[in-house]
Amino acid sequence: QKEVEQNSGPLSVPEGAIASLNCTYSDRGSQSFFWYRQYSGKSPELIMFIYSNGDKEDGRFTAQLNKASQYVSLLIRDSQPSDSATYLCAVSFMEYGNKLVFGAGTILRVKS
Amino acid sequence: SAVISQKPSRDICQRGTSLTIQCQVDSQVTMMFWYRQQPGQSLTLIATANQGSEATYESGFVIDKFPISRPNLTFSTLTVSNMSPEDSSIYLCSVEGQGLTDTQYFGPGTRLTVL
Numbered sequence: 265q266k267e268v269e270q271n272s273g274p275l276s277v278p279e280g281a282i283a284s285l286n287c288t289y290s291d292r293g294s295q296s297f298f299w300y301r302q303y304s305g306k307s308p309e310l311i312m313f314i315y316s317n318g319d320k321e322d323g324r325f326t327a328q329l330n331k332a333s334q335y336v337s338l339l340i341r342d343s344q345p346s347d348s349a350t351y352l353c354a355v356s357f358m359e360y361g362n363k364l365v366f367g368a369g370t371i372l373r374v375k376s
Numbered sequence: 377s378a379v380i381s382q383k384p385s386r387d388i389c390q391r392g393t394s395l396t397i398q399c400q401v402d403s404q405v406t407m408m409f410w411y412r413q414q415p416g417q418s419l420t421l422i423a424t425a426n427q428g429s430e431a432t433y434e435s436g437f438v439i440d441k442f443p444i445s446r447p448n449l450t451f452s453t454l455t456v457s458n459m460s461p462e463d464s465s466i467y468l469c470s471v472e473g474q475g476l477t478d479t480q481y482f483g484p485g486t487r488l489t490v491l
Contacts, residue, residue, distance in 0.1 A: 298480075308419070364478065
């Protein structure tokens, strides 16, 4: 099992819908969990981080963490065409000195 | 978060040559990292740039190929040596956020094409 896994997509949702992006990770002393957004030709931009089980909301974004099931998800409410990008999940593992391990990313397409 | 700049933003180089990429931060940071993102792929950590000591390289990356300098807490360079077409990638520096453990912020990246 890869340390951090994501469905590559593309995930297509209509404008105004909820986009749900998922990420699973291996059990190597995971510490912190991050979601980055990367537009084509641009560098990754941090949009959410979560450390504890449960939900964390920031505007239209909600990160959900379930450590028992080893998954973290990102919900985007009221999806807009400008949300179309690749979303990268990253996890820091104690085993790796808390350095970030990135998933392959999920391509999201929001259709107007 | 810190403002990070990289130079050059892009370059086209010939096989066998070397390119040095600069990363400048507008505030002092402890941790700086260098990543590679090959076309259509995710990010792979090359090394951690340590101020005042040698960089710490990840498996598969060696100092002879990717020498790194970190002369102070706001600046680092990555050199891609003896380039081949397989080195064509985006190279990104990142810094750890102040007070936010493990959180990293990325520079704009350097798009390298090797012919």
